[in-house]
Amino acid sequence: MNDMSFSMDHHWLPFTNNKLFHAEPQMFQKAKGVRYWTPEGREILDGSSGLFTCAAGHGRQEIAEAVYAQIQELDYTPHFQRAAPISFKLAEKLAGILPEGLDRVFFASSGSEAVDSAMKICLAYHKAKGEPQRTKFVSRAWGYHGVNLGGTSLAGMVGNRRDFGGVTCDVVHMRHTWNEEQRFTKGQPEDGADLALDLEEICKTYGPETIAAVFVEPIAGSIGTVVPPKGYLNKLREIADKYGILLVFDEVITGFGRTGSAFASQEFGVTPDVMTMAKALTNGAIPMSAVAVKREIQEAVISSVQADRPELMHGYTYSAHPVACAAALATLKIYEDDKLFEHGKALSEVFLDGVFSLRNLPQVSDLRGYGMMSGIQLTPGDTPGAKGSIVQRRLFAEGLHVKATGDALIFAPALVSTEDDLAAMVDVLRKVLGASDL
Numbered sequence: 277m278n279d280m281s282f283s284m285d286h287h288w289l290p291f292t293n294n295k296l297f298h299a300e301p302q303m304f305q306k307a308k309g310v311r312y313w314t315p316e317g318r319e320i321l322d323g324s325s326g327l328f329t330c331a332a333g334h335g336r337q338e339i340a341e342a343v344y345a346q347i348q349e350l351d352y353t354p355h356f357q358r359a360a361p362i363s364f365k366l367a368e369k370l371a372g373i374l375p376e377g378l379d380r381v382f383f384a385s386s387g388s389e390a391v392d393s394a395m396k397i398c399l400a401y402h403k404a405k406g407e408p409q410r411t412k413f414v415s416r417a418w419g420y421h422g423v424n425l426g427g428t429s430l431a432g433m434v435g436n437r438r439d440f441g442g443v444t445c446d447v448v449h450m451r452h453t454w455n456e457e458q459r460f461t462k463g464q465p466e467d468g469a470d471l472a473l474d475l476e477e478i479c480k481t482y483g484p485e486t487i488a489a490v491f492v493e494p495i496a497g498s499i500g501t502v503v504p505p506k507g508y509l510n511k512l513r514e515i516a517d518k519y520g521i522l523l524v525f526d527e528v529i530t531g532f533g534r535t536g537s538a539f540a541s542q543e544f545g546v547t548p549d550v551m552t553m554a555k556a557l558t559n560g561a562i563p564m565s566a567v568a569v570k571r572e573i574q575e576a577v578i579s580s581v582q583a584d585r586p587e588l589m590h591g592y593t594y595s596a597h598p599v600a601c602a603a604a605l606a607t608l609k610i611y612e613d614d615k616l617f618e619h620g621k622a623l624s625e626v627f628l629d630g631v632f633s634l635r636n637l638p639q640v641s642d643l644r645g646y647g648m649m650s651g652i653q654l655t656p657g658d659t660p661g662a663k664g665s666i667v668q669r670r671l672f673a674e675g676l677h678v679k680a681t682g683d684a685l686i687f688a689p690a691l692v693s694t695e696d697d698l699a700a701m702v703d704v705l706r707k708v709l710g711a712s713d714l
């Protein structure tokens with residue numbers, strides 16, 4: 277089983293310093309619950325639910341069985357003018373947990389595909405409503421919306437745009453919502469709702485009639501968990517409504533219980549027009565993503581096309597893949613049967629207390645968190661942005677996997693974690709972040 281006789285020359289790893297990786301490989305061979313094991317058999321606690329994917333923990337038998345049965349029953353079906361019952365069942369199930377009114381679901385395979393699909397749906401909607409000039413998008417500094425060309429255009433993390441000068445979409449960025457006064461705030465900052473007025477300013481500068489949609493992550497995840505100030509998302513909703521702009525929440529990380537509710541939209545009491553989701557939709561076991569839209573958006577697009585052609589000229593070979601649908605249905609059943617969203621909500625206080633107990637360590641310059649996701653801002657080293665990778669390798673050596681971006685760690689364990697699991701993870705963090713020689 278543990279055959280290590282292979283060349284590492286051929287696989288070009290994504291979002292990885294391949295030279296460094298080859299010098300010091302960090303691999304996982306096996307996973308169960310909130311633990312990974314390396315090929316050498318060393319145990320590594322999973323402090324980031326894989327990549328915010330495995331909310332129900334690794335190695336769920338129910339998902340494995342559903343996938344195995346589905347491949348035997350119907351391994352693949354195209355979805356262009358064809359379908360299988362299972363995708364309708366999944367969409368119906370999702371509609372049951374989505375925010376009120378967002379009950380039309382388009383499927384894709386990754387968060388990036390969901391984002392680009394959402395952008396195209398917004399454009400198609402405005403065209404259907406007789407406003408084809410609404411082609412501009414608004415997003416936010418520090419935002420992450422995947423890596424396809426639409427999502428790269430929306431990106432507010434400059435490192436993700438820098439090497440790709442010719443990206444095509446017309447995007448204007450609002451400011452991010454973090455400021456110095458927020459350092460070490462647990463939960464939502466009190467001040468900063470007025471930063472949403474950036475959207476109003478952009479409307480004045482470019483003309484609201486040119487803007488299709490505003491995309492935000494309700495909690496900015498990849499940058500290191502930046503929690504929205506109280507009232508900020510409500511204000512974005514008001515301004516978007518005032519100008520006929522669609523509000524899109526990218527819930528690829530925040531969906532499926534991460535914040536304590538099914539979606540951050542419900543947690544913060546703000547309903548977008550369009551929502552993207554992926555990752556924990558299938559507990560990470562099979563690639564799948566989705567875009568949920570308000571009923572009237574789908575109806576507008578569908579009723580605008582009279583000819584016998586697809587109303588939305590968009591879709592993927594793997595849209596609504598039946599095996600992914602089976603994985604998603606089994607995952608949603610686990611969330612429901614095991615009451616995992618409620619469990620995550622109940623665990624959040626212990627989790628955030630653990631995170632905030634790291635406050636005075638030499639490598640910690642800020643802590644942020646909400647629900648079961650947190651950001652640990654590291655004291656920057658000589659090269660800004662390099663500390664995360666250094667700390668990440670040290671944590672791996674000490675037995676903890678955590679996602680790092682620049683000088684931040686994103687610590688977001690699975691919703692099935694026990695208090696003991698969390699304490700063990702925080703102990704490793706304390707040991708590594710307490711070092712002064714990093």
Ligand SMILES: Cc1ncc(COP(=O)(O)O)c(C=O)c1O
Nearest residue numbers: 386387388420421422526528529
């Ligand atoms: C908010 C958000 N949108 C989109 C994506 C892209 O998802 P994927 O990597 O599945 O394409 C991510 C990935 O982390 C994300 O956090």
